Amino acid sequence: MAYLHKSISGQAIQLPVGKVVCVGRNYVDHVKELGNEVPDNPLLFMKPATSLCDVNDPILLPSDTLGSCHNELEVAILIQSPLKNASQNECLAAIYGVGLALDLTLRDLQAKLKSKGLPWERAKAFDGACPVSGFLEIENVPDLQNLEFSLQINQQLRQQGNTSLMIWDVVSLLSQISEIFTLLPGDIVLTGTPKGVGPLYADDELSLNLHDHFSLNSKVLGEK
Template identity: 55%
Template sequence: MIDSLYEHQTINNEQLGLPVGKVVCIGRNYLDHIRELGNDVPEQALLFIKPATSLVALDKQLPLPVGLGACHNELEVALLIKSPITKGTPIVLSELIWGVGLGLDLTLRDLQSSLKAQGHPWERAKAFDKACPISSFIPLGQFEDVNNLDFTLAVNNQLRQQGCTANMMRSIESLLVEITTCFTLLPGDIVLTGTPAGVGVLNSGDKLALTLTNRYKFGCEFI
């Protein structure tokens, strides 16, 4: 059952009428993150999905998985889809995206490494319940250029991640085109656009502060 407390919300804490859908994630979209984990640069966008049950509002006390090894932060710019996008849909962002927020792609790193070594899928490490804390969303029109958005993550007042969508390997438009060659995006779906360098272990009691363009600020605490 989807977390009954999660619904898409605006920055003004108003509920949106969009359903809660899947989360399509982009792996290895920032070169600095690829290098910090020693991964290969993919020829195509690396796509994976988190289910709706992974979503939880970011402005809450959030539980960390217990007994499953290290859980890492991966801060990402999130796009909330408002209209269906399928293969061949003209990519006009103002017609397709309701708004922009921030999401945490929580990753059980030890488990992921073990699964990768065995050639197995990553779902156990990426798609567990509440694996995707997500902020409220700011209307797309509030941003001059979604391909040039600065964002940061501080853990216990220490800067851990700092990125800009201008440094992505693929633009927002090209990501939507590539995603929809495989998956139709529906109203209420979310796209996470990749994480920059600075992933690290989260611990119970950690307080996180997230910023988007230095104008929008979010926070949460892990328990």
């Protein structure tokens, strides 16, 4: 079934499905976890609309011949109006809502590509590489910079973060992104992942939680 933006209650959101702009290395603990340097500016990359799928549906992993596929839980921001060279106030007004997403990453393949100075798209932008939840309307989110979120796998805590720990906060990210990529209605911005990334396996049971707002479950079925 083709992906559609939905509210957290499952109702269709009347916005087109656009690109996904991702922010790498936005939590210091994750930067250290992978042995990377803290960037001077937000590290940006994109996933196409075809990477989007509903996280409530079973997750299908790429063939294991491509190496391990890691979870990266992130707060997702759904855009409802165009942003180009936008102020922080304009960015805040352009947010439709907040959800959670998994930036699925073929870690072995990514490492190989990085070692050769090549782009990451093969490791980050494959079909189904961005399972995403429904979105909670922004008026129901009192503080974007105090959102606690977590991922449990097989009832064991894998990742836990809070947006207060971001290197660049949400509206600053949107403003800086809009200086490079025009953000359009229906685009999604992934705001970075905390430490705790690791491989997913067939039959893993996942619980995604945006604390005080919603929780949902998913399952890894295996290879495509």
